[in-house]
Amino acid sequence: MEAKRIIFTAPQVAELLPYEVADPAPGQVQVALEVSTISSGTERANLMGSKIIAWNQPEAKEAIFPRRVGYSSAGIITKVGEDCGDFKVGDRVALSWSTHSQLLNMPIRNVHHLDDAVSFADGALAHIATFPLAAIRKCRLELGESAIVMGMGILGMFGVQLLKAAGAAPILAVDPNPEKRKIALELGADYALDPFAPDFAKTAKELTKGGAQVGIEVTGIGAGLDGILDCMALRGRVALLGCTRDSDFTIDYYHKVHGPGITLVGAHTAARPAVDCSNGWWTEREDFETVLKLTKLGRLRLSDLVAETHSPKDAPAVFTRLCKEPTFPIVQFDWRKLL
DSSP states (O other), X not given: OEEEEEEEEETTEEEEEEEEOOOOOTTEEEEEEEEEEOOHHHHHHHHTTOOOOOTTSOOOSSOOOOBOOOOEEEEEEEEEOSSOTTOOTTOEEEEESOOSBSEEEEEGGGEEEOOTTSOHHHHHXXXXXXXXXXXXXXXXXXXXXXXXXXXXXXXXXHHHHHHHHHTOSSEEEEOSOHHHHHHXXXXXXXXXXXXTSTTHHHHHHHHTTSOEEEXXXXXXXXXXXXXXXXXXXXXXXXXXXXXXXXXXXXXOXXXXXXXXXXXXXXXXXXXXXXXXXXXXXXXXHHHHHHHHHHHHTTSOOOGGGOOEEEOGGGHHHHHHHHHXXXXXXXEEEEGXXXX
């Protein structure tokens, strides 16, 4: 069967191309996508030709194309392979580690039942929302602890909502963009600060009565980490959620980490246990189900943050914007618009 998918065919070039889809293998279901979400940080890096394949692999000598991306989506099962448990044709599902594809075969470990009360738009954001959830868990946040989130991109916005659901108080959202600070306040942040304000760190410490106990760094740049460390309380915990791909920066570790007893936690989503959940380290599947549960109950408002929805036919123009716009909105593709 022929379908279409979005492919990065060269640096800064995205195309919607046809491909053949086979029947699902044992342990796989075939899913017709309804909605997929652009994860702007990862997809920008891939589209621009990043040579970093994975954290545990050396940097490649050159960027290899074509590339397929788009790991958070939702749709309807159209075919079921053998040994697929309770999945059946017609089930609404949310997917992790998928691609921007009209039709695709997925291993059932990456497929999650989607309740009728949860929209496809919400389901297509659930996988991305597990990233800040894992970061918060690894910091061992307790009810009533103060928290700060550096960077109000998609992960930061979800982080604010999850911190509120987890009982952090107060929650400080940080971003230089005043519109993003406004949105963060609407989502549950108690205060929103500009990191370039002259008294930024002093203000953060005053609002948290001595510094934040939990910090989520989402910018992925050295200045973001340096700035959030200035806002932390003694013995605070900072999750490095942003994918910092440039190691050419320096932190004053003695004064900002060693002396005040700060714990730095690597929060890459791959750094999870495969099976057992314990001590803040939950499996990807358990985090995914938690996000869907909180969304169903109205405690997370994921799709409220979607600024634009496009047909996959618009992918070339949309991804050209991703390359050029430093502040890219949360964008989804509606695959029903291909029909």
